[in-house]
Amino acid sequence: MSCGLPFDNETLVFIGPRSGNGLLANSLKKVLDRISEKNNLKRIIPHGLRHSHATILIKQRVPVVTIADRLGNTSELIYNVYGHNLNELEKESVQLFGDAISFY
Numbered sequence: 001m002s003c004g005l006p007f008d009n010e011t012l013v014f015i016g017p018r019s020g021n022g023l024l025a026n027s028l029k030k031v032l033d034r035i036s037e038k039n040n041l042k043r044i045i046p047h048g049l050r051h052s053h054a055t056i057l058i059k060q061r062v063p064v065v066t067i068a069d070r071l072g073n074t075s076e077l078i079y080n081v082y083g084h085n086l087n088e089l090e091k092e093s094v095q096l097f098g099d100a101i102s103f104y
Helices: 025-038 046-059 064-071 075-102
Strands: none
Touching: 025 046, 046 064, 046 075, 064 075
């Protein structure tokens, strides 16, 4: 929801529904806590959303450079932090390649 405000690449992700101003971290934490409690979900902190976002993109095979750009990081940092997820994809790609060439 944009609250009728123009957005660009520098715009905050979480905004207040009435003011359109960025939510403070503590306010966002309270909102997430309420959502988690109401829906019987595991508690997540705002920074956890960032990790979930990156992990989902990796699992969807989005290029590391694209993920790094979205998160405002370097590709090297993405490899360092999420390397275990990337290793899983590497193993899967080896298996898929092996399956493909064993067909011939």
